[in-house]
Amino acid sequence: MGQIELKGVTKRFGDVEVIPPLDLHIGEGEFVVFVGPSGCGKSTLLRLIAGLEDVSGGHIEIDGQDATDLPPAKRSLAMVFQSYALYPHMSVRKNIAFPLKMAKADQATIDAKIENAARILNLTDYLHRRPGQLSGGQRQRVAIGRAIVREPAAFLFDEPLSNLDAALRVNMRLEISELHQKLKTTMVYVTHDQVEAMTMADKIVVLHAGVIEQVGSPLELYRSPRNKFVAGFIGSPKMNFVEGPEAAKHNAHTIGIRPEHINVSATEGAWKGTVGVSEHLGSDTFLHVDTEFGLINVRGDGEIDLHSGDSVWLSPDLSQLHKFDAAGLAI
Amino acid sequence: MARKTSNRRKLVMTILAWSVGFVIFFPILWTIILSFKTEGDAIKTPLQVLTSHWTFESYTLVQERSNYFRHFMNSVVISFGSVILALIIGIPSAWAMAFVPGKRTKDVLMWMLSTKMMPAVGVLVPIYLMFRDWGLLDTRTGLIIVLCLMNLPIVIWMLYTYFKEIPSEILEAARMDGAGLRSEILYVLTPMAIPGIASTLLLNVILSWNEAFWTLNLTAAKAAPLTAFIAAYSSPEGLFYAKLSAASTLAIAPILILGWFSQKQLVRGLTFGAVK
Numbered sequence: 147m148g149q150i151e152l153k154g155v156t157k158r159f160g161d162v163e164v165i166p167p168l169d170l171h172i173g174e175g176e177f178v179v180f181v182g183p184s185g186c187g188k189s190t191l192l193r194l195i196a197g198l199e200d201v202s203g204g205h206i207e208i209d210g211q212d213a214t215d216l217p218p219a220k221r222s223l224a225m226v227f228q229s230y231a232l233y234p235h236m237s238v239r240k241n242i243a244f245p246l247k248m249a250k251a252d253q254a255t256i257d258a259k260i261e262n263a264a265r266i267l268n269l270t271d272y273l274h275r276r277p278g279q280l281s282g283g284q285r286q287r288v289a290i291g292r293a294i295v296r297e298p299a300a301f302l303f304d305e306p307l308s309n310l311d312a313a314l315r316v317n318m319r320l321e322i323s324e325l326h327q328k329l330k331t332t333m334v335y336v337t338h339d340q341v342e343a344m345t346m347a348d349k350i351v352v353l354h355a356g357v358i359e360q361v362g363s364p365l366e367l368y369r370s371p372r373n374k375f376v377a378g379f380i381g382s383p384k385m386n387f388v389e390g391p392e393a394a395k396h397n398a399h400t401i402g403i404r405p406e407h408i409n410v411s412a413t414e415g416a417w418k419g420t421v422g423v424s425e426h427l428g429s430d431t432f433l434h435v436d437t438e439f440g441l442i443n444v445r446g447d448g449e450i451d452l453h454s455g456d457s458v459w460l461s462p463d464l465s466q467l468h469k470f471d472a473a474g475l476a477i
Numbered sequence: 478m479a480r481k482t483s484n485r486r487k488l489v490m491t492i493l494a495w496s497v498g499f500v501i502f503f504p505i506l507w508t509i510i511l512s513f514k515t516e517g518d519a520i521k522t523p524l525q526v527l528t529s530h531w532t533f534e535s536y537t538l539v540q541e542r543s544n545y546f547r548h549f550m551n552s553v554v555i556s557f558g559s560v561i562l563a564l565i566i567g568i569p570s571a572w573a574m575a576f577v578p579g580k581r582t583k584d585v586l587m588w589m590l591s592t593k594m595m596p597a598v599g600v601l602v603p604i605y606l607m608f609r610d611w612g613l614l615d616t617r618t619g620l621i622i623v624l625c626l627m628n629l630p631i632v633i634w635m636l637y638t639y640f641k642e643i644p645s646e647i648l649e650a651a652r653m654d655g656a657g658l659r660s661e662i663l664y665v666l667t668p669m670a671i672p673g674i675a676s677t678l679l680l681n682v683i684l685s686w687n688e689a690f691w692t693l694n695l696t697a698a699k700a701a702p703l704t705a706f707i708a709a710y711s712s713p714e715g716l717f718y719a720k721l722s723a724a725s726t727l728a729i730a731p732i733l734i735l736g737w738f739s740q741k742q743l744v745r746g747l748t749f750g751a752v753k
Contacts, residue, residue, distance in 0.1 A: 196653060198649050223653070224654075225649075227646045231644070231647045231650035233651075235668045244656075248654055248656050248660060
């Protein structure tokens with residue numbers, strides 16, 4: 147249960163094609179993250195799977211059944227929205243019970259499933275409250291609870307953490323990952339935050355302008371990005387790109403090196419530069435260095451005693467160098 | 478110093494507001510005063526009217542001459558009936574226009590509003606003839622239908638404005654949760670829009686209650702509501718101010734009381750969703 151297959155799926159809004167023909171396989175029990183900049187079509191793709199938007203072409207299969215023309219309710223998928231989309235006039239209990247009520251489940255089943263979901267999500271003490279009386283994190287848990295009780299073939303998450311503050315986001319990220327390990331249900335998760343994608347996903351789908359740029363495990367994307375876009379999008383801080391003669395030395399149009407793969411020295415190295423801004427986090431030091439190739443970001447472990455205005459030498463780790471041709475494809 | 482000016486300004490504004498309120502309310506107040514006077518006293522100069530003897534005579538006479546309760550019941554049935562019917566049609570219509578708008582939705586809304594700009598008398602003859610042929614003249618059913626049609630544009634516009642404020646993600650969530658169209662409207666949209674629906678209901682009940690053109694032209698005796706009851710006292714052989722005032726007071730009292738107790742809802746209704 148929980149296999150999703152997209153075959154030549156396209157979406158047009160009027161004359162604008164937001165998703166050109168696209169194929170994708172989501173395996174049973176996988177945690178798949180759609181990631182990309184805003185407007186890349188990741189939410190639209192999720193809504194097409196959910197059935198909240200009609201496809202303009204192609205087919206969607208869920209567990210081998212053609213679901214292209216099925217209404218959302220018949221696809222046995224559950225969705226968690228960015229704005230939580232809780233029913234404000236119902237208590238937490240009624241919110242969670244709603245999908246079961248729609249499925250005409252008997253009261254004993256409803257009660258048992260609510261108790262179970264509330265226990266998993268630590269909501270037992272809040273069942274009588276209205277959504278308006280809950281914090282952001284609790285609301286998000288109610289939205290997840292509403293999805294869990296349906297025992298869907300797959301969960302769809304549409305940027306579920308972007309309304310939460312940074313600390314809560316980290317907690318909820320863990321909770322969702324734990325939930326996936328516990329339930330082992332397919333999860334499709336949309337985010338623009340590549341850290342969320344890297345930490346949660348079994349498989350990341352990088353989207354750009356409606357096109358899948360690359361599909362792979364987080365480390366595959368990190369180690370072997372297929373093109374410049376994926377290389378720049380995955381990893382934080384962003385990969386540094388250098389063009390011109392320096393790239394030509396390595397037989398490439400552009401070379402890319404991640405900030406953590408550059409060694410810093412005050413005395414010797416390959417590239418000379420001056421520290422512009424230095425950020426000292428204790429665990430890491432981020433240096434923004436002005437060089438003859440432009441701004442190069444460097445990430446060093448622990449504390450590096452360099453400050454704005456200091457001269458430095460940078461040495462990229464050549465074994466970690468990424469090479470791209472003029473079209474931006476990895477060589 | 479600034480504080481002082483602001484206080485004086487506040488005082489002036491308060492006096493001005495009360496004055497405007499008093500001027501607007503004055504005709505109703507004068508009607509109520511006249512209803513407690515004899516016919517002879519009612520036509521005297523204002524000062525003499527105020528100092529003359531107070532009496533319930535007009536109310537007694539009005540009660541003897543006509544059946545207030547029957548007219549009252551007709552008004553209740555017709556105004557609430559027409560508005561509830563309009564809501565039954567209006568809620569799904571407004572849902573469609575607010576959440577699945579088409580290219581022409583705005584035009585449809587404008588067209589509906591434009592029908593309110595047409596003078597009612599323009600369609601009196603065709604509607605009268607249809608009512609005559611279908612046996613709807615002087616029936617509550619007939620008036621419920623015609624008043625429902627008259628108020629439908631306002632009902633749909635008001636509901637549309639309220640529904641627009643409801644995030645569509647909540648309705649999508651209901652769809653994902655397995656709700657069909659009926660359940661979505663019944664269990665999710667309607668309860669969330671209760672304040673909006675309540676003010677739509679109230680405002681339109683008041684409009685229907687006070688509607689006089691269709692109620693006077695399409696009724697005779699059986700289905701005549703309170704507007705016809707008042708009109709019966711403006712007779713061609715001369716005006717009977719005291720009795721007319723007593724009849725008017727009796728007719729407006731229920732809706733005035735309803736309006737007074739639901740002021741908050743009404744203000745929200747009249748601002749058309751501008752105030753969150």
